[in-house]
Amino acid sequence: xxxxxxxxxxxxxxxxxxxxxxxxxxxxxxxxxxxxxxxxxxxxxxxxxxxxxxxxxxxxxxxxxxxxxxxxxxxxxxxxxxxxxxxxxxxxxxxxxxxxxxxxxxxxxxxxxxxxxxxxxxxxxxxxxxxxxxxxxxxxxxxxxxxxxxxxxxxxxxxxxxxxxxxxxxxxxxxxxxxxxxxxxxxxxxxxxxxxxxxxxxxxxxxxxxxxxxxxxxxxxxxxxxxxxxxxxxxxxxxxxxxxxxxxxxxxxxxxxxxxxxxxxxxxxxxxxxxxxxxxxxxx
Amino acid sequence: xxxxxxxxxxxxxxxxxxxxxxxxxxxxxxxxxxxxxxxxxxxxxxxxxxxxxxxxxxxxxxxxxxxxxxxxxxxxxxxxxxxxxxxxxxxxxxxxxxxxxxxxxxxxxxxxxxxxxxxxxxxxxxxxxxxxxxxxxxxxxxxxxxxxxxxxxxxxxxxxxxxxxxxxxxxxxxxxxxxxxxxxxxxxxxxxxxxxxxxxxxxxxxxxxxxxxxxxxxxxxxxxxxxxxxxxxxxxxxxxxxxxxxxxxxxxxxxxxx
Numbered sequence: 419x420x421x422x423x424x425x426x427x428x429x430x431x432x433x434x435x436x437x438x439x440x441x442x443x444x445x446x447x448x449x450x451x452x453x454x455x456x457x458x459x460x461x462x463x464x465x466x467x468x469x470x471x472x473x474x475x476x477x478x479x480x481x482x483x484x485x486x487x488x489x490x491x492x493x494x495x496x497x498x499x500x501x502x503x504x505x506x507x508x509x510x511x512x513x514x515x516x517x518x519x520x521x522x523x524x525x526x527x528x529x530x531x532x533x534x535x536x537x538x539x540x541x542x543x544x545x546x547x548x549x550x551x552x553x554x555x556x557x558x559x560x561x562x563x564x565x566x567x568x569x570x571x572x573x574x575x576x577x578x579x580x581x582x583x584x585x586x587x588x589x590x591x592x593x594x595x596x597x598x599x600x601x602x603x604x605x606x607x608x609x610x611x612x613x614x615x616x617x618x619x620x621x622x623x624x625x626x627x628x629x630x631x632x633x634x635x636x637x638x639x640x641x642x643x644x645x646x647x648x649x650x651x652x653x654x655x656x657x658x659x660x661x662x663x664x665x666x667x668x669x670x671x672x673x674x675x676x677x678x679x680x681x682x683x684x685x686x687x688x689x690x691x692x693x694x695x696x697x698x699x700x701x702x
Numbered sequence: 703x704x705x706x707x708x709x710x711x712x713x714x715x716x717x718x719x720x721x722x723x724x725x726x727x728x729x730x731x732x733x734x735x736x737x738x739x740x741x742x743x744x745x746x747x748x749x750x751x752x753x754x755x756x757x758x759x760x761x762x763x764x765x766x767x768x769x770x771x772x773x774x775x776x777x778x779x780x781x782x783x784x785x786x787x788x789x790x791x792x793x794x795x796x797x798x799x800x801x802x803x804x805x806x807x808x809x810x811x812x813x814x815x816x817x818x819x820x821x822x823x824x825x826x827x828x829x830x831x832x833x834x835x836x837x838x839x840x841x842x843x844x845x846x847x848x849x850x851x852x853x854x855x856x857x858x859x860x861x862x863x864x865x866x867x868x869x870x871x872x873x874x875x876x877x878x879x880x881x882x883x884x885x886x887x888x889x890x891x892x893x894x895x896x897x898x899x900x901x902x903x904x905x906x907x908x909x910x911x912x913x914x915x916x917x918x919x920x921x922x923x924x925x926x927x928x929x930x931x932x933x934x935x936x937x938x939x940x941x942x943x944x945x946x947x948x949x950x951x952x953x954x955x956x957x958x959x960x
Contacts, residue, residue, distance in 0.1 A: 420891050427857075427858060430867060431867065438766055438770055441766050442766050442769075445763045449834060449835050449838060450785050450804045450835075450838070452810070453800035454800070456803055456804050457800045460803055473905070499705070501706070502706045503706045503709075518706075519949075524714065527896070527938060527946050528942050530899070531896070531898050531916035532721070532896065532916070532935045535923065535932065535935045537933060539721055539724050540717050542928070544718055548945070567713070571714070574709075575727070581805070605759075625790070628778075630922065631726060631793070632791075632796070633793070634793060635899050638898075638920070652793045652796070655795050655799060659799050674792070674795075675796055678793070678796075678902040681791045683782050685782075685787065686780070687782075
């Protein structure tokens with residue numbers, strides 16, 4: 419028997435290890451895994467056919483279409499905004515830069531309900547532009563444009579937040595070299611900047627899209643809940659749940675949960691494969 | 703540059719101005735009446751108190767989860783680590799109905815808890831629970847990089863000087879982690895204060911008891927009380943700004959400590 423086994427002084431003792439591991443796993447199981455399991459098990463509690471019917475009935479299909487359409491408009495706009503905002507913040511010095519970055523962060527700390535509320539106050543019937551919009555018969559609140567606006571508001575920080583630290587780290591040496599060799603602004607952007615940030619950009623777009631498709635609070639304030647017309651998938655889930663149609667609610671919810679799982683898988687893959695090419699610190 | 707400014711002003715500044723101006727059509731006393739009405743105060747108290755309790759719970763368990771994920775080699779670590787981000791990716795309405803189904807009186811966890819006489823769904827406990835769910839990743843994700851960058855030299859030095867493991871933890875490790883822990887907790891708190899989707903299903907939304915401030919805004923909007931809704935919105939926005947500046951200060955402190 420060798421009783422002088424070296425014990426690393428920075429290792430926790432075995433009891434502490436086991437207790438901490440069990441506590442951590444129990445917490446994750448209870449708070450993260452169990453809700454996920456519940457969604458799928460409730461969706462399939464009346465069999466696969468019932469879940470499939472709930473997803474393919476006309477109101478559900480229209481909600482799915484609206485969600486996809488909203489994301490298809492909001493995500494590309496925020497992609498362009500995110501790149502140009504990050505470009506401005508990372509590559510140029512100007513007055514009020516910290517105000518700009520604070521504004522970019524704002525949607526992360528503002529309640530989603532307040533995000534929706536501000537648009538109702540501008541475009542709603544009793545809002546600033548309400549009477550004028552009504553005169554010309556333009557509907558923004560309780561219609562697609564309002565839903566898109568609210569979605570853009572809550573999701574615009576994702577791409578910019580991802581790119582700002584990345585582009586700041588990269589500095590502007592390569593761009594300056596390209597320009598001094600006679601490249602135009604466009605050439606510099608597409609041949610030098612974009613290849614450097616492509617994985618970070620993809621990462622930001624991924625998170626932006628997940629939030630755009632899943633946003634609930636802001637969209638629920640501006641949508642008006644017109645079934646089959648202005649209900650996105652998360653709103654449709656709410657309507658079904660409040661109607662006590664639990665199987666249908668969880669069936670539609672399980673589609674959104676699948677979207678979340680795919681997002682997490684792609685996100686982990688990007689973090690693992692391109693760790694050096696996406697920003698080091700991720701908060702969101 | 704011009705595009706950035708245009709986009710920000712059109713989407714953020716103008717609507718925010720509308721929000722800040724709107725409540726004053728009630729006059730200052732009208733604004734004050736809305737904000738200090740017992741129902742509003744109860745809702746604000748629940749939103750802030752619940753968020754504070756949830757953030758404190760997350761600070762403790764988030765630290766344990768981050769410690770285990772960074773320091774121990776456990777099977778499936780990568781999978782568990784990915785799962786921590788679930789509350790970021792899962793739409794809040796889905797989280798809301800899932801938690802509500804779990805903790806309802808006939809739910810998987812609600813039934814045994816009800817047998818013990820603990821009611822979770824439709825009480826403030828349910829609100830806190832939902833806020834713990836959405837806040838957890840903020841603490842874990844802020845701590846993880848700091849923990850893995852932190853070398854073991856200081857701990858080794860403490861051990862050679864005769865410190866017990868517990869002393870090393872409280873005197874060496876915890877002080878080094880404090881800025882990150884505070885930042886993560888503050889992020890979780892900021893997110894929880896305004897949270898809507900995951901809370902309203904499990905809360906039961908009884909006025910004065912389990913009604914959160916964002917829901918009160920929605921109710922006022924449905925009653926076409928735009929000014930009243932905006933008044934509560936302004937209060938929440940002001941607090942968001944305070945939180946943002948506090949967070950920026952915390953983060954620059956964290957940067958100087960690293």
